Amino acid sequence: MQPEAHAKAALEVAVLVSIGRHPLTGRARRADQDARGVELAMSLDKARITLMHAGALDDDSESALRGYLGMGFQTLTLVEQPRDADVIPALASALSETKPQLVISGERAEQGEGSGLLPYLLAERLGWPVVSGLASVEKVEDGVATLLQALPRGQRRRLQVRLPAIVTVDAAASAARQSAYGPARRGELRCTEALAVPDEASSEWTVQPARKRPKRLKIVKAASARDRFKAAAAKAEGGGGQVLTDVTPEQGAEAIFKLLKEEGVLR
């Protein structure tokens, strides 16, 4: 057992962490999903964890980044980027330099674009597989990770992926541990210079606060608590849908357009 453990090198894990934003007060904080990603990394056996953030350093972002350090880390790698930069090239080059086997990130950022595309664009650039919505990493053996992916309604799917890979976590992963003030204060933000590529696409956008989206009411006519519970726990019934195969993009778009009309999303 011992010699084997010796032979097996530590698993290099990089967790991409972003500056979160509290939904009520808008204060900077450690982002919930990213913190869950850090927690996931900390649950891995023999992992050498690097925290990585690409962005600008100011008072707010520093306190948020120190929130991750407070989970028990001595350093955090800060890839310095101006505010309007596209961080993907910088992150990709930083990752290809440090060569982690597993990269963990949250599903989407709590502020900024928050498109959730970063892991995919990063994976495309690095040529790595990406797995989304992880609940846990069960084991890593011989460069293959066994992952548990969270599906709706508490379902889980076991997947195997060859490393290196990028995985993302959402609210299904276990909650992050408390961030302690002492280690957060002591931790070091290790700044690294990186090429800044301005995000040209976003400079042309206009940004406005999001409107609250309407939520479809699920009307349950239930006479008893049992019925209500069944309705709440029932799987979505896919009775009305249709599967389109071998259709042209136009036909597909047509079908989607028709459905949106029917559902009242487009008027």
Add this chain to the structure above:
Amino acid sequence: MLDSILPVLIFSALALAVIGAWRRVRLWRQGRSSPVPILKGLAAMPRRYLVDLHHVVGRDKVMSNTHVATAGGFVLAAVLMILVHGLGLAQGVLGWVLLAASACMFVGSLFVARRRRNPPARLSKGPWMRLPKSLMAFSLSVFLITLPTVGILPEDFGSWILAVALAAVLVWGLGEMFFGMTWGGPMKHAFAGALHLAFHRRAERFGGGRSTGLKALNLDDPKSSLGVETPSDFTWNQLLGFDACVQCGRCEAMCPAFAAGQPLNPKKLIQDMVVGMAGGSDANYAGSPYPDRPVGEHHGNPHGPIVAREGKALVDAETLWSCTTCRACVEECPMMIEHVDAIVDMRRFLTLEHGNTPNKGAEVLDNLIATDNPGGFDPGSRMHWAADLNLPLMRDVKQADVLLWLGDGVFDMRNQRTLRALVKVLRGAGIDFAVLGNEERDSGDVARRLGDEATFQSLAKRNIATLSQYRFQRIVTCDPHSFHVLKNEYGELDGHYEVFHHSTYIAELYEAGRLHFKPWKGGTVTYHDPCYLGRYNGEYEAPRNVLRALGIEVAEMARSGYRSRCCGGGGGAPITDIPGKQRIPDMRMNDVKETGADLVAVGCPQCTAMLEGVVDATAEIRDIAELVADALVTESDPHTQPTAEARIAIKEVAS
């Protein structure tokens, strides 16, 4: 023959005692530095002992008299024995006084022995059980060896066998009283206790003063440690204080967590700190253990962790998190040991370094950081409860006589009733008041008591900055926790205010004739003293005066006033929620039931919440403000003295 060996015996016992004292002092000096005036403290010590300490001991008259006889007799006998038998100064009355002193001590030790025949559970057994015998051995042998000295018995009375026997008993007595005093026997309490009184870190407590605010951590210095990790992280006079414990168990008898079967016993905790200071295991502890935690499984050393991250060390984290910080133990301790300070010091380390605040602790602290209130509510919704009250905001009026501090109860529908009542009372008395509204934040009480000093100081500093923008005479609040923190703990951060609990303020308004009440028509009423109003701030009378003014005769509970039992809601205890055998508020409502009261008057949102959470309670729970508001007789003619509502109505018409 005795004449020749007595000086040898006495001076060798004294020499051993001095060596022991030096070793003991070295144990205390392992702690961090804490500047105290040494000479001034030593000079004040006799008075602190005779007045302040005996004020607490005197709550039990028999024990108090026993202690006066035994301790007084011992001190006098010991000094005279050294003079008479050690130095041979037997002339005149000295021998006779020595006889009287040892006789007095013997009588005292008889009472000690009587108490030890069927000792209550709170007393420690073990070596303490031999103490009355040792006291008798000392006093009796000193008495007997003095008889020939004063000439009652001839010098050569009895045989050498008798002399040897007497010398043997004296060795026992000297061993316990001199050697044991500094080498860790039961008499250690006298040596450590005297010095503890001299070098107490809260000298303000002596001479009738009060010092209850927690001491701030220095967060600006990155090298200063955050709380207490190992016994040597305590200050040296805290370690000395632990060593002074006499294991009388009065704290244990008063501790609500112990009574509820949670794993805390203040006496055991202090003894564990002594074990940690000296190094070793708690196996020799001879008192009641922490409920459900057997003795002998924990061990520690001066530089080892008190709470292990995993496994067992000196104490379990649950022990520290069971405390409600109600201060009943501190109030009761005849040695004036500061249990709550020690517990919060250790909690600070667990929260600030381990990041291990149990149960909802982490969530509450995160909420406090992100939203300035423990519930995580939108700070912009603080004033929603008062949407119809047109409360004047400090931001608009800039100054007012009274700043009404609302507290986090604004988010709690039950406390909103109390707040509405209080507003009605203030308006009824025509008070010029204003609120901070959304500018108010949590006072930091819960954060501080959960050990998160950083969040406390952040909240406190921002509150102080907000308060400094406005002019007001005094702060009035219906939350004793905010009251205590604003009054006693903001001072260290340069926030000095005159703060009133609403009961005190209402009592003053009534005294001044600004409030008039209808006669009370309800049933029997009892009053529950909130810890943070009573024990922390000494306000026992004002709430009772208000109730009296309402025409209510308070049916007091067995435990009221300074002995009031905690509701279980303080110190973040409902947040950390350490399981026990029963709930503290249930026990308190049983106390209420025993008085046969139909209604409990309270003066704290936390007490209201805890006591109202009791199922099948026999009494209703009402805040004093609600009782006052219900009984309020408003001026019959609103034009002579317009209330604030009337003023606003006029304004609306005019515009």
